[in-house]
Amino acid sequence: MKSLIKKIKKNGDKAERSQNAIEINNVSKSFFVPTKKKDTLVDYLKHPKNIFKKKSDGKLLVLDHVNFDVKKGEFLGIIGNNGSGKSTLLKLISGVYTPDRGEIIINGSLVPFLQLGVGFNPELSARDNIFLNGTILGMKKKEIEKEFAEIIKFAELERFIDLSLKNYSSGMRVRLAFSIAIRSKADIYVLDEVIAVGDANFHEKSFREFERLRNQGKTIILVTHSLGVVRNFCDRTALIDQGKVAKIGDPDEVVDFYEDLNRQRLSNPNLVNNKKR
Secondary structure, eight states, X not given: OOOEEEEEOTTSHXXXXXXXXXXXXXXXXXXXXXXXXXXXXXXXXXXXXXXXXXXXXXXXXXXXEEEEEEETTOEEEEEOOTTSSHHHHXXXXXXXXXXXXXXXXXXXXXXXXXXXXXXXXXXXXXXXXXXXXXXXXXOOHHHHHHHHHHHHHHHTOGGGTTSBGGGSOHHHHHHHHHHHHHTSOOSEEEEESGGGSSOHHHHHHHHHHHHHHHHTTOEEEEXXXXXXXXXXXXXXXXXXXXXXXXXXXXXXXXXXXXXXXXXXXXXXXXXXXXXXX
C-alpha cells in the first residue's frame, strides 16, 4: 500500500461524516541502522580493498501493521515499555515521520507536544519567546496578546518574564513551552510525556487544562509511563508492545494486562521476543 499521511479539512464532506479524529490503517515504520562499524583512514590504508566493499545496514522494524482509530473528543492514553514504538507512533501522527506503508488520516488541526520549546531563542526574554513560539504554533499576535497573562500565570513565571531564557532551568523552559502550546487553537493535541516535568501542583493544573480541552470536544493523545494517570484520566488506552497494538480498550483492563505481561516476562525472560531486523 502506498505510504500516506492525509489531512482532511474540518469542513470537508468526509470529515463531517467521520466520527474519528485520527484513523491509523495498517501502518508500519522501520529504520536503517548500521551493523558494521565505520572504517577509519588507518583501516583503509591497511586494507585498501575495503574501500570498494558495500557497508552492511540492518533494518529495524519499529511499528508493524498498526491499526486503530481515535474518536473525536476522546482522551486516549498510549502505554508500553521503552523501545516499544510509542514515540515513533506519535511522530508519525504528527507528520514528523512518514510511514513505510499504510495510511494515517488526520481529521482536523493538530498541535504536537513532542519537543516542547523547539524554536525558543535563549538570548531573548520569556516575554519575547512567547510571541515567537506562539507564532510558530500558528497563533496570531492578537491571540497571543489575549492569552499572554494566562500563559505566564500558568507557567508560574511572573517574576521572571523579562529574564533571558538562557538563565532558565530546564523545568522553567518546559513549563513555559507547555503553557504556550496548551493555549494554541487545535482540534487534536498530541503529547509525549509532558507531565514528567514539574511538581504535583503543576501536574494538577495540567490535567485541569486537559479536562477543559476535552469539555470543548478536543481530542487528546497522551503517551505516558504513569499508569495512575492512565487509569484516572483516559477514556481508552492502547498498549504498544514490540511494535504492535497488543491491546486497546478500557484503561483499567489494558493497564492490568500490561502489568501482568511485565510480571510474566520478569519471571520468564524467554517471553521477550526480538524485533524483526
